[in-house]
Amino acid sequence: MPAMSDVPRPLEPSRTVRERWLSVLGDLALEQEERLASGPAVGSLGAAAAQIAEEVGSGIPEEPLPGGVEEAADRIRRAAEAALVPSGAGYFAFVPGTGLFASALADLVAGAMNRFTGVTTAAPAFNRLEADVIEFLSHEFGYGPDARGVLLSGGSLANLGAVVTARWKAFGDSGDFSRATVYTSAQAHHSVDKAVRLAGIPLRNLRQVAVDAAYRLDLAALRDAVAADRTAGLAPFLVVASAGTTNTGALDPLPEIAGLCEVEDLWLHVDAAYGGGFVLGPGGRERLRGIERADSITFDPHKGLFVPFGTGCLLVRDGRHLRAAHDADAHYLQDFTALDRTREAPSPTLHGPELSRSYRGLRVWLPLMLHGARAFREALDEKLDLAARFERGLDALCQARAPIEIVARAQLSTVAFRLERRDGEALDNWNARNAAWLDRINARRRVFLSSTSLPVVDGEAFTLRVCVLGARTHAEHVDRCLEDLEAGLAE
Ligand SMILES: Cc1ncc(COP(=O)(O)O)c(C=O)c1O
Numbered sequence: 001m002p003a004m005s006d007v008p009r010p011l012e013p014s015r016t017v018r019e020r021w022l023s024v025l026g027d028l029a030l031e032q033e034e035r036l037a038s039g040p041a042v043g044s045l046g047a048a049a050a051q052i053a054e055e056v057g058s059g060i061p062e063e064p065l066p067g068g069v070e071e072a073a074d075r076i077r078r079a080a081e082a083a084l085v086p087s088g089a090g091y092f093a094f095v096p097g098t099g100l101f102a103s104a105l106a107d108l109v110a111g112a113m114n115r116f117t118g119v120t121t122a123a124p125a126f127n128r129l130e131a132d133v134i135e136f137l138s139h140e141f142g143y144g145p146d147a148r149g150v151l152l153s154g155g156s157l158a159n160l161g162a163v164v165t166a167r168w169k170a171f172g173d174s175g176d177f178s179r180a181t182v183y184t185s186a187q188a189h190h191s192v193d194k195a196v197r198l199a200g201i202p203l204r205n206l207r208q209v210a211v212d213a214a215y216r217l218d219l220a221a222l223r224d225a226v227a228a229d230r231t232a233g234l235a236p237f238l239v240v241a242s243a244g245t246t247n248t249g250a251l252d253p254l255p256e257i258a259g260l261c262e263v264e265d266l267w268l269h270v271d272a273a274y275g276g277g278f279v280l281g282p283g284g285r286e287r288l289r290g291i292e293r294a295d296s297i298t299f300d301p302h303k304g305l306f307v308p309f310g311t312g313c314l315l316v317r318d319g320r321h322l323r324a325a326h327d328a329d330a331h332y333l334q335d336f337t338a339l340d341r342t343r344e345a346p347s348p349t350l351h352g353p354e355l356s357r358s359y360r361g362l363r364v365w366l367p368l369m370l371h372g373a374r375a376f377r378e379a380l381d382e383k384l385d386l387a388a389r390f391e392r393g394l395d396a397l398c399q400a401r402a403p404i405e406i407v408a409r410a411q412l413s414t415v416a417f418r419l420e421r422r423d424g425e426a427l428d429n430w431n432a433r434n435a436a437w438l439d440r441i442n443a444r445r446r447v448f449l450s451s452t453s454l455p456v457v458d459g460e461a462f463t464l465r466v467c468v469l470g471a472r473t474h475a476e477h478v479d480r481c482l483e484d485l486e487a488g489l490a491e
Contacts, residue, residue: 277304
């Protein structure tokens with residue numbers, strides 16, 4: 001029989017091997033990170049990307065890769081070529097996501113230690129760091145000491161948590177949600193529809209209330225819809241307002257909606273997944289006034305706090321409701337309970353759907369500690385200024401007779417615009433011209449923009465949008481974007 005020390009333990013590599021892996025993968029991470037400020041704004045997409053996917057994917061081997069960590073790193077490097085670059089300086093598409101380097105290091109450390117943070121008593125100090133982050137955010141949004149929150153994978157899950165919490169408060173465990181009625185705007189993120197459906201509320205009871213000319217929820221239409229539903233015997237219980245819609249960055253009139261919800265006894269949830277981060281800066285805080293009156297708030301640190309994807313946050317003003325909607329216990333958890341008989345510690349599992357979870361707290365906490373909150377406040381105010389700079393540049397192009405129409409001005413850091421429609425032009429033709437313009441802009445690969453469709457009298461109009469939210473994006477990138485828009489017009 002071999003001595004115990006001779007038994008191979010391939011899943012426990014030696015320190016020398018681990019150092020080698022760290023060095024190769026660390027170099028890869030640094031090299032990739034350095035490309036974000038000045039590399040191409042987009043990688044290969046479509047057929048070229050599918051080809052790369054074919055090349056890097058070879059199934060899972062029974063034995064270690066012959067080329068070891070270097071070969072694995074090469075494949076990762078190659079895979080990175082076939083992707084959008086939401087963390088890049090020239091990325092203005094969808095909602096940019098920066099991925100701070102400090103967060104990547106936090107993930108490395110958290111993963112290497114792999115402590116269990118689902119239940120607070122299992123790692124109280126780590127949970128305290130996460131609670132510090134949640135308290136910081138709660139305070140920034142204007143919530144008091146009764147607020148509780150949870151870090152989830154993103155805005156979609158946070159919106160689901162909010163709908164479930166509001167539903168629990170209104171209907172408890174009755175299981176009868178047939179009359180439960182929800183209101184949001186026609187411009188809300190589709191994760192709201194999804195949350196309503198996943199929460200077991202009939203989609204026929206979701207009202208997508210009309211918006212005004214600036215794509216903000218129309219308060220009078222909301223009031224009328226609630227009244228009509230009450231008359232029809234339905235049970236209105238929830239309004240989901242947006243603090244920064246994905247399409248145009250529209251800010252619903254929060255103080256007015258909060259007033260209506262207070263009078264009508266409706267839960268107000270604000271989806272601030274995109275826009276919430278701006279509350280950190282003086283410029284954004286004023287624009288988001290009223291958000292402190294919401295019963296719950298979705299905010300995505302993987303957008304507005306620049307941390308890597310997979311980090312959303314749900315905050316609830318009266319944390320007892322969040323807890324009541326998610327509380328659960330089991331015999332095999334009794335050892336945790338024995339450490340805290342009061343069950344007072346704000347365990348993530350008591351505030352969200354997960355038990356085991358990645359330790360998300362560290363990837364928000366570490367950058368806040370290393371950079372300090374002020375760096376975030378300044379960066380977020382800078383993004384508002386950059387959107388205003390972009391808008392001024394578009395105005396200048398219009399004054400110089402470029403055939404551009406600004407469809408939605410920057411309420412936060414998003415601007416929507418398109419080529420003007422020619423007299424009598426068919427919708428398809430107009431849309432095709434705008435799509436071709438977008439292709440020409442993106443083909444230069446200095447900036448990357450995305451599009452959406454917005455209603456016009458005869459259908460949906462293809463509309464370009466610029467969303468400024470990358471921490472690496474600065475004035476020179478906005479100016480480059482304007483140059484490429486103009487060049488795309490000329491071509
Ligand atoms: C306004 C808004 N709500 C919700 C979401 C969904 O967030 P996530 O992609 O983190 O699930 C997004 C995503 O962009 C968003 O912009």
